[in-house]
Amino acid sequence: MPSLTSPQRDALRDVLIETVELTDGSRRSAQLVRRLGAGALASGAIVTALIAGSLIGTGTTPSAEAAELLTMAAVRTADDMPITAGQYMRIETRAEYLALTSSDGSSDQMIGYLSPQVNTVFASLDGSSELSGETVYPEPVTFFGAGARAFAQADSAARVLEDAPSSDNTPMNGELGGSQSPIWDLPALPGDPRQLLDRLREGAVEGASPDEEAFERMSDVLSSGRADAELRQSVYGALALIPDLTIVEDSVALDGRTGTAFSLATFEGDNRHDIILDPSTGKFIGERLVTVNGFGAIPAGTAMESTAVTMSIVDASTLPHRVD
Amino acid sequence: MSEIESDALDWAKALAGDGVAFARIFDRHQDRLFRHSIGLVPTLDDARDVVGITFLEAWRRRDAVRFVDGSLLPWLLVTATHSSRNVSRAARRYRQLLDRIPAAADVPDPADRFDAGPAMDALRTLSSAHQEVIVLCIFEGMSTAEAAEALGIAAGTVKSRLHWARRRLAHRISLDSSAASFSRAASINGRTA
Numbered sequence: 001m002p003s004l005t006s007p008q009r010d011a012l013r014d015v016l017i018e019t020v021e022l023t024d025g026s027r028r029s030a031q032l033v034r035r036l037g038a039g040a041l042a043s044g045a046i047v048t049a050l051i052a053g054s055l056i057g058t059g060t061t062p063s064a065e066a067a068e069l070l071t072m073a074a075v076r077t078a079d080d081m082p083i084t085a086g087q088y089m090r091i092e093t094r095a096e097y098l099a100l101t102s103s104d105g106s107s108d109q110m111i112g113y114l115s116p117q118v119n120t121v122f123a124s125l126d127g128s129s130e131l132s133g134e135t136v137y138p139e140p141v142t143f144f145g146a147g148a149r150a151f152a153q154a155d156s157a158a159r160v161l162e163d164a165p166s167s168d169n170t171p172m173n174g175e176l177g178g179s180q181s182p183i184w185d186l187p188a189l190p191g192d193p194r195q196l197l198d199r200l201r202e203g204a205v206e207g208a209s210p211d212e213e214a215f216e217r218m219s220d221v222l223s224s225g226r227a228d229a230e231l232r233q234s235v236y237g238a239l240a241l242i243p244d245l246t247i248v249e250d251s252v253a254l255d256g257r258t259g260t261a262f263s264l265a266t267f268e269g270d271n272r273h274d275i276i277l278d279p280s281t282g283k284f285i286g287e288r289l290v291t292v293n294g295f296g297a298i299p300a301g302t303a304m305e306s307t308a309v310t311m312s313i314v315d316a317s318t319l320p321h322r323v324d
Numbered sequence: 325m326s327e328i329e330s331d332a333l334d335w336a337k338a339l340a341g342d343g344v345a346f347a348r349i350f351d352r353h354q355d356r357l358f359r360h361s362i363g364l365v366p367t368l369d370d371a372r373d374v375v376g377i378t379f380l381e382a383w384r385r386r387d388a389v390r391f392v393d394g395s396l397l398p399w400l401l402v403t404a405t406h407s408s409r410n411v412s413r414a415a416r417r418y419r420q421l422l423d424r425i426p427a428a429a430d431v432p433d434p435a436d437r438f439d440a441g442p443a444m445d446a447l448r449t450l451s452s453a454h455q456e457v458i459v460l461c462i463f464e465g466m467s468t469a470e471a472a473e474a475l476g477i478a479a480g481t482v483k484s485r486l487h488w489a490r491r492r493l494a495h496r497i498s499l500d501s502s503a504a505s506f507s508r509a510a511s512i513n514g515r516t517a
Contacts, residue, residue: 002362004354004355004372005428012350012354013350013351015376015421015425016346016347016350016379018343019346019383020338021343023383097481097484099483202413212451216453305481
């Protein structure tokens with residue numbers, strides 16, 4: 001089996017030692033957190049022009065209704081709430097994930113339950129405090145198939161044993177349960193919708209279409225809770241450029257809020273991924289991964305993963321515990 | 325002292341400015357990361373770059389790395405998997421540093437592709453979310469709880485993604501096998517596949 005050669009190892013080791021010892025101690029998280037409260041720079045008019053410019057001459061054929069509603073969402077996206085020193089951005093993510101098991105290892109016998117969790121994160125403006133958060137696991141209430149309730153109870157017991165502290169779960173940088181994507185970071189993403197779409201389509205895998213990959217990444221960006229108004233506007237514009245984007249439901253309730261589900265079929269064709277927005281306010285509500293046909297005991301139309309994000313500003317005095 | 329205890333200890337020292345401590349983490353995991361990477365990228369030099377990018381990313385994102393039972397290896401493997409998806413793009417940020425590492429020796433043709441087999445070819449076709457769970461749960465044999473900790477997602481999500489990743493992987497391997505069988509049959513029959 002090949003391995004790095006001795007000169008390669010030595011050279012790389014020297015690079016790493018030098019990198020650490022030349023670091024000035026500045027922390028990247030501070031830059032990201034500041035961006036949360038920085039406010040949008042782009043006006044609605046500028047965004048409209050950007051999106052319109054991007055749509056003209058692209059040759060793509062997104063659903064006209066989807067493009068129109070996404071343009072409206074971009075234009076109506078309000079500036080971020082001003083945040084001052086001593087205040088924190090509270091980002092609450094309410095999620096449900098389909099946990100699956102099978103009595104005989106085949107997908108025909110799949111049973112499952114929706115595992116809920118509520119993750120709350122606080123981020124300070126000035127970066128003096130690390131992101132900190134807690135996750136709680138409410139009792140499951142939705143079960144699919146005989147034995148699913150016992151499966152949920154066994155899962156819960158295992159979690160207590162393996163993961164004794166079920167709270168104080170600090171999320172990874174820029175992610176609230178999304179994928180770990182170390183290659184691109186939010187401040188570096190292009191503001192122009194066409195350039196943003198092209199950037200997010202880069203490196204798509206062979207099995208998935210570039211648009212599917214880009215759609216997943218846009219979903220990650222929006223659900224991270226770290227995309228400021230300017231970036232959200234750009235993402236909505238880029239979504240409007242995806243040719244096969246459709247509206248599957250124009251009145252979807254998620255976490256007590258109603259929005260429009262913009263959808264893209266996934267590679268296998270039996271799943272679809274929804275991003276749910278309120279086009280009238282430009283607010284991102286959440287996302288879902290839905291099984292279109294169902295399988296085993298899981299009915300058609302079940303959301304296998306759903307996430308709803310709510311952001312608000314709170315004073316330090318209201319925090320449940322110190323976060324610095 | 326165990327390896328994983330050493331990881332956490334060395335990481336703390338590295339954060340305090342001790343570069344040699346960071347190099348010890350590199351020494352501990354570089355071989356495992358290289359073997360992982362050569363299955364994901366076309367050439368040995370790309371795999372060398374992936375290893376370098378992974379450690380440099382760990383340092384750049386040092387407030388975001390995650391330890392599983394004190395070990396940095398799961399986070400490094402996931403990051404290497406991501407980096408390998410578009411190694412040339414990932415290398416841009418670090419090109420000057422990576423150019424200081426010599427090219428692979430004793431390789432007759434640098435353009436030669438390292439063939440890691442159909443399973444790794446199929447893995448490359450998965451989305452990043454699916455690759456992550458396959459790498460951690462199947463290749464590394466982690467429990468769903470451990471993988472969930474490494475990825476910062478719920479255990480239920482790991483199970484669900486693992487289910488879909490296996491399906492997609494099986495589907496892909498089946499397609500590739502069919503294509504290979506057809507190719508062989510065509511060759512036997514004197515036709516061009």
